[in-house]
Amino acid sequence: MIKKIFLAIGIIISIYLIIPSPILPPPDLPESPKSDEPGDTWQITNVSAYYTDKSRQTVINFYTQYFSKSPFLNIPLPTYRLNHPPEYAKQVFIDTKQSYYLEEIVHPLKESLFVNGFEWENDVFTPPQSRAQNALKFQDRIWKSKISLRWFYSPLLLNLIIFWASWVILWLIGKFFYQEAINLLNILRKRR
Numbered sequence: 147m148i149k150k151i152f153l154a155i156g157i158i159i160s161i162y163l164i165i166p167s168p169i170l171p172p173p174d175l176p177e178s179p180k181s182d183e184p185g186d187t188w189q190i191t192n193v194s195a196y197y198t199d200k201s202r203q204t205v206i207n208f209y210t211q212y213f214s215k216s217p218f219l220n221i222p223l224p225t226y227r228l229n230h231p232p233e234y235a236k237q238v239f240i241d242t243k244q245s246y247y248l249e250e251i252v253h254p255l256k257e258s259l260f261v262n263g264f265e266w267e268n269d270v271f272t273p274p275q276s277r278a279q280n281a282l283k284f285q286d287r288i289w290k291s292k293i294s295l296r297w298f299y300s301p302l303l304l305n306l307i308i309f310w311a312s313w314v315i316l317w318l319i320g321k322f323f324y325q326e327a328i329n330l331l332n333i334l335r336k337r338r
Contacts, residue, residue, distance in 0.1 A: 153176040156313050158182070159255075165306045167256055170297045172209060175200070179285055180202045184238055192297045193239065197282060204264055206240055207291055209261055213251045221269045226252045232270075238296055243271070246291070255309055257299035265291040268298070 171194055174180055178198035180258075181187075185194035197207065206227070214225040217252040228250040235245035252258040266280040267290065281290040 152313075152317055158311070159177075159309060159313075160306060162224070163255060163309060164238060165216050165221055165223070167217065167223065167253060167299070168213050170257070170259075171257060172212055172295060172297065172301060175205065175208065175293055176291070181284065183284075186240075187292065190240065190296070194296065195292060195294040197284040197287075199290045200292075200293075202247055202265075204312065205263060205291075206251075206261060209295070210251055213253070213259055223253055226254065228252060235260075239294060240264070243294070246270070255305055257297065260296045260298075262296075263291050264294075264295040265336060266319055324328075 156290060171192070174194075175196040175198055178196040181195035181197060183195070185191060198305070200208075210225065210227060214266055215221065216223055230248040231280065232245035232248055234244045235248045238260050239262060243262065245262050246265045246268055247263045249261045250258050251261065264282070266277055266282055269277055269280055272280055282292050
């Protein structure tokens with residue numbers, strides 16, 4: 147019975163892995179011009195950036211909503227948001243990346259989308275009197291923030307191989323611990 151339940155859960159997770167994910171790259175941020183500056187285009191793989199006046203919550207909600215449903219029958223996908231320290235943006239993007247916030251939208255065992263936002267008026271690394279020097283000028287206009295996206299995904303076959311290898315190992319470990327627990331109970335009963 148436990149084998150059947152374990153196998154059924156494995157098949158359900160495999161179906162989740164097979165369901166198509168949202169198409170990457172993600173759509174452009176509405177009403178926000180796309181950056182064509184160095185480091186925001188082809189220089190770093192799977193990156194795009196936008197200048198915008200939208201708030202952090204609006205940007206994150208837009209990409210979370212897009213990333214949380216499969217294009218196949220609009221099936222909802224398990225989606226998690228992770229809030230990283232802004233300093234981590236230098237590891238995800240480039241070591242000169244300015245950041246006010248960095249969030250990651252994740253499909254477990256599949257892909258993730260990093261959303262980095264730099265709001266020059268709220269830059270905690272610059273004293274308030276000096277923040278104006280970081281104003282975001284693009285297309286003859288000053289913008290409130292710059293949003294940078296970077297996405298990571300892995301091939302379906304690789305996801306399935308890693309999942310089933312882990313699932314089988316988990317089964318073997320569970321079986322081993324079960325046997326050891328039975329042996330321990332038998333030893334304790336004999337001592338009484």
